[in-house]
Amino acid sequence: MTDALATETPRTDPAIWWRQAAVYQIYPRSFADANGDGLGDIPGIVSRADYLAELGVDAVWLSPFYPSALADGGYDVADYRNVDPRLGTLEDFDRMVAALHERGIKVIVDIVPNHSSDQHVWFQEALEAGRGSAARERYIFREGAGDNGELPPTDWGAAFGGPAWERVADGQWYLHSFATEQPDFNWDHPEVREDFLTTLRFWSDRGVDGFRIDVAHMLTKDLSEPLPSRAELEGMPQDGTHPLSDRDDVHEVYAEWRKVFNEYDPPRTAVAEAWVSSPERRARYASAEGLGQAFNFDLLVADFDATQFRSIITENLEQSASSGSSTTWVLSNHDVTRHATRYGLPALEGSPEKQGVAWVKAGGPADWVDRERGLRRARAATLLLLGLPGSTYLYQGEELGLHEVAQIPADQRQDPSFFRGADFDGLGRDGCRVPIPWTASGPSFGFGTGDAHLPQPAWFAEYAADVEAADPDSTLSLYREALRLRRLLQAGEQLEWTETGRDDVLSFARPNGWRVVTNFGTAPFDLGADADHVALGPVSDGALPGESTVWIAPAALVR
Template identity: 50%
Template sequence: MRRTADPRQDGAPAPPWWHDAVFYQVYVRSFADSDGDGVGDLEGVRSRLGYLELLGVDALWLTPFYRSPMADHGYDVADPREVDPLFGDLAAFDRLVADAHAHGIKVTVDLVPNHSSDQHEWFQAALRAGPGSLERDRYFFRDGAGPDGASPPNNWTSVFGGPAWTRVPDGQWYLHLFAPEQPDLNLENADVRADLVATLRFWLDRGVDGFRVDVAHGMAKAPGLPDMDPRLIEIRGAQSHPADDPRFDNEGVHEVHRVIRKVVDEYPCTIAVGEIWVDSDERFARYVRPDELHLGFNFKLVDADFDADTVRSAIDHSLAAVADSPAPPTWTLSNHDVPRHVTRYGGGDLGVRRARAMALVLLALPGVSFLYNGEELGLPDVDLPEWARQDPMWERSGHTERGRDGARVPVPWEGETPPFGFSSSAGTWLPVPHEWASLTVEAQLEDPASMLSLYRHALELRKTIEAFDGTELEWYGAPPGCFAFRRKGGGLICALNTSGAPVPLPPGDILLASGPMDSDYLPPETSVWLV
């Protein structure tokens, strides 16, 4: 039986479009290259909208395409209201939005309010203006410690490795929680807040449907910039930050989100989604209060191993984090900042089987799902040679952290040799491995057993079957290493087996399975939908 637009019969208004949407993250550099320079661009994304409609996604999240020196591949923004020539121009962006909407696909874009590029006109003005100036108040400039000011103002470290402070020629230091080329903005400064509002309105006026807010937990710093607990010094990369980390999740961040929400609410049916790395449900819940974010990225499934108890705990915590808010839960397995889940789950055939199983778990859950480009093809991380690595994390860590490049290799589309239709140039910004010939869209599209076919089938069922209605879960008893839940209100049953032996299936008719079934038993590393 097909789902209706509003399954409720009580006359209440239909839920907003995002309440159970499937978002697809487009890492623009790596999706499709239209001009042969080896780097993906906006016209490339537009050329593949038919594929995205066929896949069945509801909305796109585009990573930064703004003017940038590309020290962090676009997350170092020099002009947040201009398209970098590497990716196209504003006319290309407008065409992309119009065509996406014609395909029935919403468009959300990355917003990067925590920091700017060091090439931003404001930062260059701050360097010229000197200590104590209004220009420097837009950032975090401080005198150094020690009698000659030669030591950083505090012991904070960069997420990318090394100190979070860089000294300028006049002796002061500036704060950068990421690369030195990404100085942190002072969101308490009136100019900075006004510019943020201007950026929001600029893209909303061009028709975007919302924003993904980068580092949504980091836009306010602890008063006085106190030292970190030395035990936190080794925190690296995109992972949840403890409550006592003064760099993140400070009270002032919530006022920034209220500013963002106030603007977004002036544009009907648009949203703000936050990247929130915090370590408790209670702290997460504060970001999705009615006057803050519409949605918050919850990374519990990203952090979970392929183990039924661990995955169930991640699901329970994710549901609890939004239980008292108007926000639906969100679910994701991969993004551009973490290793792809095929690799995290063991790689090779084992990793693929587990990734297929978790795809059905992800898409069976109530709320919003985020897919990362290429996961529907079963792409693993690529062990890139050292010469190819470009992530600033690689350099900042002294080549001890391999960085995120392995999850950012361009998407393979067609053909038998690299770069498999991604670009007309063989010299792509990251090399595409020859062994991906069997993973191209072309190779998988008509194969009913492929990962791509599994995703297409699952997304079609999710959109059309009433069994996916309802926002609550009911857990069944299950053997060790397994779980099964039912969607209350719809009746869909999802069962997962992470044990080493087949287990009896719950009662019901099989709707879709992640792998071959064994009569009335669910094999290891397999999940199934039943009604």
């Protein structure tokens, strides 16, 4: 099987740097705290710029850093063209971009276009302006049902639990697909569309190289009367005509955005978070006329299983070839249980992510998870991903081998899905957002000079960056070497499977002779003559141990 892209473009072309990039996601409030207030900030990122350079990533993606009441971890944006004062200033942001660019690292920022914060000036204006006002037309307000409008317009539910409608003082209701504090924009309104074009130019003018688009499939909506019920919605096809999700007309928005991206040299890039019904629907977001790339989350719900991995890789390479884009690979992010934990859990009905949900919901019992096995599998899966054509997105802390933190007291949790009773991710997503450890000692393991905004467990000490940097066998050392070699070995955007004679061992080759072999089983796999050409990964007596990956490459490629 070959990933047959229509063209072969050199990776050195600055216009397509994103096609095979290693992108490191930073959750700013949990990365590094420079002023000691317990909250990570922009100067903290600057202080760790050398760490990011030594890690060897091509780009960083920053989750929201905008002014926010933190009803949803910053995804409730009060001002799209500013920095939350608790995290710094625009001048700090400019210094961060300069520091990263000086080290050859691109900058991607999160854009949250489906909804704003209820503290946004537009929404506050809408509340004050009242029924029938122009200000309310920027959002989605409706009269209620019932004799006196006392019932919500529909029985729709919000993603974080509870109803999707909230009543305001004068009796009207507004739509919020997520938290109550996140009112949905009306994307039929020209001011909304124009304002986001202004926002894209604002950050592009400040040197931002690309954008990650939050829930990119949800912007446009058809709210023609009569509105369907929740049951009716769930029965409607996801074919471009659904009233609330993945509508064909959303691509008119992204065509406008592409024109803005192409105003710059090199063009700004974007990647869609698009939870849609089929690879064909997802490919539309990744088109050259639209955002250019879309997240592939399929491995988040795959077991550590050779058959599943091969099927997902094959399908996504074929999909990316059909769209002319490159695919994306991800095992962890700010919304899911860390993969080192998922891979250490016993097999349960449903996806590995549901396994993580069940484990978190149970309070993270130690006897459920085999931490050593989970980390071994996580390292193997990451090496496999970094060998694939396409972009790989890494989440802060995974390079340290961090596990999910399940035991967070209720009074210290922050995720709205926890407080609203939603089964979004067990007890919420706080467990993957705990500030990462930089040093083995200190009040917050080097994150800052005081306590962190989410409690860090004592076992973080053994995963601290300073401890792992001194250990050549650590997960951090593995990531650094893998990313260094990846820069040397990455060539073309093709892959060819090679047979191994075992169903639980995958092997593929890249055009320059670089091969990746992953043993998903527990019995060693004899590498034969290839054992003499291993560039990275464990080998014992000429064999690849179980649940491990090796890279095989001609010596001339890795010197």
